[in-house]
Amino acid sequence: MEISLKPARSRYLSVRGLRYHLREWGPEGAPKLFMLHGWMDVSASFQFIVDALEADWHVIAPDWRGFGLTEWCGDSYWFPDYLGDFDAIARSLAPDEPLRLVGHSLGGNVASLYAGVRPARVSHVVALDAFGLADTQPGQSPGRLEKWLHELERPVSFRAYPDRQALAARLMADNPRLTAARAAFLAGHLGVASEEGGVRLAGDPAHRRVNPVLYRRAEAMAVWRRVVAPVLWVEPAEPELRRKLGVSDAAHAEARACFADFREVQVAECGHNLHHDQPDVVARIIEPFLLSKGS
Numbered sequence: 001m002e003i004s005l006k007p008a009r010s011r012y013l014s015v016r017g018l019r020y021h022l023r024e025w026g027p028e029g030a031p032k033l034f035m036l037h038g039w040m041d042v043s044a045s046f047q048f049i050v051d052a053l054e055a056d057w058h059v060i061a062p063d064w065r066g067f068g069l070t071e072w073c074g075d076s077y078w079f080p081d082y083l084g085d086f087d088a089i090a091r092s093l094a095p096d097e098p099l100r101l102v103g104h105s106l107g108g109n110v111a112s113l114y115a116g117v118r119p120a121r122v123s124h125v126v127a128l129d130a131f132g133l134a135d136t137q138p139g140q141s142p143g144r145l146e147k148w149l150h151e152l153e154r155p156v157s158f159r160a161y162p163d164r165q166a167l168a169a170r171l172m173a174d175n176p177r178l179t180a181a182r183a184a185f186l187a188g189h190l191g192v193a194s195e196e197g198g199v200r201l202a203g204d205p206a207h208r209r210v211n212p213v214l215y216r217r218a219e220a221m222a223v224w225r226r227v228v229a230p231v232l233w234v235e236p237a238e239p240e241l242r243r244k245l246g247v248s249d250a251a252h253a254e255a256r257a258c259f260a261d262f263r264e265v266q267v268a269e270c271g272h273n274l275h276h277d278q279p280d281v282v283a284r285i286i287e288p289f290l291l292s293k294g295s
Helices: 041-052 077-092 106-117 138-152 163-175 181-192 217-224 238-246 249-257 278-292
Strands: 008-015 017-024 033-035 058-062 099-104 121-129 191-193 198-201 230-237 262-267
Touching: 008 077, 008 099, 017 041, 017 077, 033 041, 033 077, 041 058, 041 099, 041 181, 041 278, 058 077, 058 181, 077 106, 099 106, 099 278, 106 121, 106 217, 121 278, 163 181, 163 198, 181 191, 217 249, 230 278, 262 278
Parallel strands: 033 058, 033 099, 099 121, 121 230, 230 262
Antiparallel strands: 008 017, 017 058, 191 198
16 A cells, blocks of 8 residues: 655754754745654654644654764763754754654653753643653662673674565564555665665664663653643553553653643554554644644
8 A cells, every 4th residue: 555755855964063864844934843753763753644744834853863864973872962962953943933842752751851941942742652761779770880881892783684675574563553555664764774784773773782871750750840831642542661661550640740731642553653553643633732822
């Protein structure tokens, strides 16, 4: 089955010393909408939602550092750098206007934290299955640091696939809801030629190393309490990944209570990648929210 795609274009921007790739859709003069992708993903992953939006938007979606077509930065990636990178992008491309943010997973966490760090800059936040991580305890730090040091001793790599068709098949095996046409599109952007032959994921394999910095949920919640923009969390009806990662229903409820203007919508028949599984439904949910009067 063929899919109709709105045309995208690329832009490269110098961001904090890195050559950043940004994917854009829609006319330059339309309202800006920033879309922030998740871990081990790329900006093109939002294509299906963009296709389903009815209004004219100027959508801007970066490939995060070390992902997609954006430059790698060595063997260490720290979460605050995503905030710093996005702040530089926003100051460059939308210096004097309120920011509408849509983020999936990691990107949703960036969006919700950014809205608390710079509350006057953000008018709307949409978080697609972005719930933070399970809390950690100080006692976990020695083992985490030790594991990180061990991992630095040896090279890390991504699995190679014979071709993009094989990568598409793997995507469909991981997500049975993904159609063949969408899997082929995603494989075309998620896969790049491997130095050893075949295709590998488009990103820095250093992302696979354990993060030596503990996630402290209380710190994230302190930032969320500063958010003044309306926040829309869109989640799968069965939050399998959240529970698998150890974020309990009680912790999730506590997080929701942090936001002053909060609403939540659950989407059936989808998993964590709900922007792949149900893009039309997600677009119908988020577009009226984004067009509503913000803070």
